[in-house]
Amino acid sequence: MSVRYALLALLSEGSKYGLQLRQEFEDRTGDAWPLNVGQVYTTLQRLERDGLVESDGSDGPQNVFSITPEGAEELTAWLRTPPDVVPPPRNELVIKVLVGTRVPGVDVPELLQLHRRRMVEAMQDYTHLKGEMSRDDVELGLVVDSELFRIEAIVRWLDAADARLKKLPPPNRGVTGPRRRRIRLGVR
Amino acid sequence: MLELRGVSKVYGAGPAEVHAMRGVDLSVRGGELVAVMGPSGSGKSTLLTIAGTLEEPTSGEVLIGDRDVAGMSRNDRARLRRRSIGYVFQDFNLIPGLSAVENVALPLELDGVRVKAARAAALEALARLDLAERAERFPDELSGGESQRVAIARAVVGERHLLLADEPTGALDSVNGEAVMRLLRSACRDGVAGVVVTHDAQLASWADRVVFLRDGRVVDQTATRPGPESLLAPGAKP
Ligand SMILES: Nc1ncnc2c1ncn2[C@@H]1O[C@H](COP(=O)(O)OP(=O)(O)OP(=O)(O)O)[C@@H](O)[C@H]1O
Numbered sequence: 001m002s003v004r005y006a007l008l009a010l011l012s013e014g015s016k017y018g019l020q021l022r023q024e025f026e027d028r029t030g031d032a033w034p035l036n037v038g039q040v041y042t043t044l045q046r047l048e049r050d051g052l053v054e055s056d057g058s059d060g061p062q063n064v065f066s067i068t069p070e071g072a073e074e075l076t077a078w079l080r081t082p083p084d085v086v087p088p089p090r091n092e093l094v095i096k097v098l099v100g101t102r103v104p105g106v107d108v109p110e111l112l113q114l115h116r117r118r119m120v121e122a123m124q125d126y127t128h129l130k131g132e133m134s135r136d137d138v139e140l141g142l143v144v145d146s147e148l149f150r151i152e153a154i155v156r157w158l159d160a161a162d163a164r165l166k167k168l169p170p171p172n173r174g175v176t177g178p179r180r181r182r183i184r185l186g187v188r
Numbered sequence: 189m190l191e192l193r194g195v196s197k198v199y200g201a202g203p204a205e206v207h208a209m210r211g212v213d214l215s216v217r218g219g220e221l222v223a224v225m226g227p228s229g230s231g232k233s234t235l236l237t238i239a240g241t242l243e244e245p246t247s248g249e250v251l252i253g254d255r256d257v258a259g260m261s262r263n264d265r266a267r268l269r270r271r272s273i274g275y276v277f278q279d280f281n282l283i284p285g286l287s288a289v290e291n292v293a294l295p296l297e298l299d300g301v302r303v304k305a306a307r308a309a310a311l312e313a314l315a316r317l318d319l320a321e322r323a324e325r326f327p328d329e330l331s332g333g334e335s336q337r338v339a340i341a342r343a344v345v346g347e348r349h350l351l352l353a354d355e356p357t358g359a360l361d362s363v364n365g366e367a368v369m370r371l372l373r374s375a376c377r378d379g380v381a382g383v384v385v386t387h388d389a390q391l392a393s394w395a396d397r398v399v400f401l402r403d404g405r406v407v408d409q410t411a412t413r414p415g416p417e418s419l420l421a422p423g424a425k426p
């Protein structure tokens with residue numbers, strides 16, 4: 001997916017060899033996004049096929065790639081396109097908690113706390129990384145921050161779930177009881 | 189450095205009785221930064237005021253540097269607070285009639301440090317929080333975030349052994365919040381024992397250990413972290 005745009009971005013600075021592209025890609029994503037040589041070349045081939053990139057036609061590693069005007073246009077358009085905010089097909093944690101409230105013997109606050117602790121531990125690992133890394137490493141910092149905000153959102157959801165579930169009456173496990181309203185999750 | 193043993197705190201009596209802490213055990217070594225997380229009303233501030241000897245527990249023991257606080261005279265306790273404990277209050281608690289630098293220098297001066305030396309130390313602490321230019325301002329001339337950082341400078345100035353901070357980043361944006369946590373963490377790396385109360389998971393994650401409080405009880409805590417090497421390994425997708 002966005003590997004192609006990352007490559008277009010690198011080529012927007014000037015013409016480059018394939019291997020050089022791979023190296024620069026890894027440098028900028030702080031090793032957080034490893035990719036292999038094959039991936040770089042297949043992506044370059046597709047970009048060339050689509051007329052977004054052109055090569056000077058040399059063989060193998062000697063091959064130099066450049067961005068075309070169409071490629072530059074496509075890159076700008078992509079940068080300005082908002083990311084997909086539709087929820088992922090299934091949110092595993094939401095389902096676990098919904099299911100958990102229905103399973104006899106499950107202590108839901110304890111279940112929430114277990115997940116909260118795991119999430120905070122994961123955040124500690126990322127924050128530790130942030131504490132150890134050089135403050136000049138802006139690119140790695142951006143990647144780590146984005147992970148921290150993502151996991152923090154899960155912790156906040158757990159806190160909100162805790163508060164919300166306090167209001168839930170004891171589960172109605174018999175066959176009687178009113179039918180609960182069906183909840184549609186963001187399933188695609 | 190700090191140890192709470194079976195600490196309980198009951199406010200009020202009869203039907204108005206509130207059990208703010210119920211048998212809390214907590215021990216923080218010098219060099220360790222512990223975060224306390226929990227919902228509003230779970231007893232976080234109560235824990236901190238008791239650890240800071242500002243209040244007495246209803247039952248249980250508080251030890252600071254191996255000394256039982258209950259056995260200390262009022263004077264000893266006051267000296268301990270002035271000299272060894274840095275405290276950041278939830279509402280900053282700056283003295284309105286004193287400028288930022290005077291607020292920061294005050295605990296040192298109360299402790300007998302000469303005015304000039306205290307001022308120099310205070311200015312340095314303010315500079316570390318990017319507040320050198322605000323040193324002569326009074327609290328009502330500072331923004332909420334600036335006041336908060338002045339309160340933190342006041343807590344870390346001098347030779348502290350115990351740092352206690354109650355929501356120290358409440359009024360700060362994420363950049364300044366991070367700077368404060370880096371400062372607290374580096375103070376702890378130098379041997380200070382630190383306890384920071386927060387419900388912000390990002391800030392708590394700067395701590396070596398996170399303790400979870402609920403209805404006055406410690407219900408859980410994080411395991412010691414093995415280190416982040418595995419995080420950005422090949423295959424881990426950002
Ligand atoms: N001086 C007091 N007198 C009576 N009750 C008190 C007093 N101080 C705190 N409490 C009660 O003790 C409980 C714990 O309060 P505490 O301030 O420790 O909570 P907290 O976890 O710091 O909450 P917050 O996140 O809102 O700051 C609350 O129910 C509170 O109402």
Ligand SMILES: [Mg+2]
Binds near residue numbers: 232233234278
């Ligand atoms: Mg509080």
